Every structure is written in C-alpha cells, then in structure tokens.
Amino acid sequence: MSENTVRTTKKQKRKFPGAEQICDIVIKAVFFFAFPAAWSAGFAGVKYLGERIHSGEPVEMSTFLAMLLALAAFTMVFGRFFCSRACAFGTYGDVLYAVFHWKKRGPGRPGSKQMIPDAAASKLRYVKYGILVLVCALCILGFSSQVAGSSPWTFFSQLVALKPKLGGTAGIVGLVLFVICSIGMAAEKRAFCRFLCPFGAVFSILPVLPFSMVQRKQKECIKGCRACANVCPARLDLPYSDIGGSTKAASADTAAAETAKYQFSMGECFGCSKCARICPKQNAGCATMKKGGKGIAWDIVKAVILAGLLTVAAGV
C-alpha cells in the first residue's frame, strides 16, 4: 500500500527508468533500425512455402526461408524474445502505447487499464491462428501477390524505410489495416501481437526448451498479489510449477488444471521478463529470464545471438 501512495504523489509520479528498462530500450532501438524487415522477411518464408506448394516446385533454401528457420530455431531455445524486443512492429506498438498512456503509466500498477477484458482476450487470441491459416491457404491457392500487397506489414516496412508506396487497391487495404492495427496497439498493450499477428501464431505453436519457459511456485507467492499478471503484456496468469509440476501434487484436479494452463497459455508469452523483474519475491522467471544484472546479461546474450542469426540468414 505505502508504495502505491508514494507513487501517486506528484513528485514521484514517474519513476526514472532502471538499468533493465534502459537495456530494453537500447536493444529495441538497435533491432528496429538494424533489422526493420526481419519480421516481414521471416513471415515471407511461411508464404514462400505456400507458394511453392501452389506451383508444385520443390522447396529451395532462400533468404526468406533462412530467416524463418533462424527465427524459429531461436524461439525454440530462448522463447519469443524476438517478439518482445526485436520485432519492429512490436516496438512500434510499445511506443504507441507508451505515448497514449504517458500519464497513467507505471510498472505493475494494480488495475492497470485495459480496454479488452481478460475473458474476451483469451478468446480473441485464437483469431491469429485463423489469420495464419487464411494466409497459408491463400498462398497455396495462388493468391500470394494479392496477400503480399495488402498486408499491413508491407505498408509498415515501407514506412520504416521512409518509402511508402500506395500501389492500387492492395496498397490501400494495407494502409487501412495498418491504421486499424495502430489504433489497437495504442489502446491495448500489444493488441496486434496478441490477437492478430500470424507470425506470432507460428511462434505460439513452437516448442520452447524448458529452461526458457516462465513459471512460479505457489508456496512462494504472496496471497492476492497479481503483480506479474498485471505487468504482463499478454495478461498471462503464470502457472504454478509446484502444483502441476514434478513435486507432489496437491490434488490430481489442480495439477491437471495447471498443466492445461501451461499448454494453452504459455505459447502467448513474449519472453519480455517483466514478470521476473516485478515479482517482489523473485519467484517468477526461468533460467534465461531473471531479475536485475543477470537478466540484463541474458538479454544481451540473446540479442547478440539473434542479431548474428539474422545477419547470417539475410546473406543466404
């Protein structure tokens, strides 16, 4: 309670960003300017597979496919670090959200504003799988050029490159979708990533090595504390490892519920480390997502590996 009252007084309304936040901003900025097209090129790899199936030609190694494989491999080892730090569209959304919530912002403030209630959000997130299936189906059926032209990402990557081209109806559809996505991102944390991004859907179905998956222990949790859920951009309710995990289960039902929670929600985790940083008991996190200096070190390691992979893939 006392911390909350302190934070709402005028003088300390905004906390100066700590080392972790500065590290985040630097990583995001570097990837935004160095690899603005990583995500559209990687997703082009998915479309490329569809086009190949349409044309009946064998799949050949190409830059787009290499980008897709590099991002998939990285995600399987470290989780969706790409989504939280390196994706240009995600960074754009974070900036939009921060600008539109400038006054009300504060890390993990209870009851942090959300436009979409959690119950609706947990259903809306399946829309992105629908979009992924739709895009794949259109490519397989031979409409890939129309898909490419009208995608909001194409428009966005052109915008980042400061060369917007509004070619025909497809380009205008792209612009309209881009504006809609922007409004969504400004209103709700990572709305596009959580509900609409088909590349995010690809990452969501990937397995992630256990040491990069976030979880917490119920017996360590402070009763009624929802700091991690409130700060989470995906509004995830972290599963308890000591109920569904290997330790003696409290009851078979709760264990099954925890396992189910893991199966259905943890693909949505962006790997942003915010839960690990906010937890007052250092209870949330995993081997590669930690609080403080170790967390920063891991973030830098991941950023360097990802940048290396993307550079190599871009040259294939």
Place this chain on the structure above:
Amino acid sequence: MRRRYFLVRSVNILLIAALVFAYQMIALDRQDKEAAALEKVKQQQAEQRKASGAAAFRDGEYTGSAEGYGGAIEMKVTVSGGAIEKIDIVSASGEDAQYLNMAKGVIPEIIESQSPDVDTVSGATYSSTGIINGVTAALRKAAGQ
C-alpha cells in the same frame, strides 16, 4: 510440466516438418521429370538460334538502370558471342540486403532464357522488377536501339 509442454509442442513441429518433407519428395520427383523434358526443348531452341545465324545482341558491356524498391538499381550486362553471358549488379544502395538477395534469383533465369522476360520474385517484387528493368534497359543498348 515444462518438459511436457516441450514434448507436446515438439509433435507440432515434427508433423509440419514431415508434411513439408513429404511434399518435397513429391515435388523433387516431378522436377526431375520436367527437367528432362525441358532440356530437349532448350536444345531445339539453341539449334534454331544457331541456324537463324543472327546474333540477338552486339558483343560488349552495357549498363542500364531502373527504379527498385528504394532507388535506382544499376545493372551491367556482358554480351559475348551474341548471347547474354554475365549480369552484374553495379549498384543497388536503396535495397534491403535480404530482399536484394532474393531478387537476385532472376539473374540466372534471365541468362538461361536469354531474355529479361522472366517472372518477378514474389515477396521481393520491387527489387526484382528493378533488376529485370535494368537488364532490359541495358539489352536495349545491346540491340542498338
């Protein structure tokens, strides 16, 4: 719990990989058959070209430029023996590396078909169109127009 998650999701990937692999096998088989048929057609075309005697292009090096994604792409075409022998990108400073890489795929196609009348690379439409148009401009000089 985490391990279980990993195993269950690994099945997803294995399934998708298996599907792509199966497709790849079918497609490769089909490609072999098509390649054999195509080879025959090409030989005939080459013979016809020789028989007609008229070299399509004058020998030499020609440059041409065209608008790519982020500016002009300048191409150099080397013609020898009346045929397109080599195509280089002189400058393409406005293109993103990975897109330019993809777009380069049209170059061997142009050399193979001895004509810039090839399909663009989908996903890298602007860059590949720039390359194709640059080569077209260079070949126009080679044809003496």
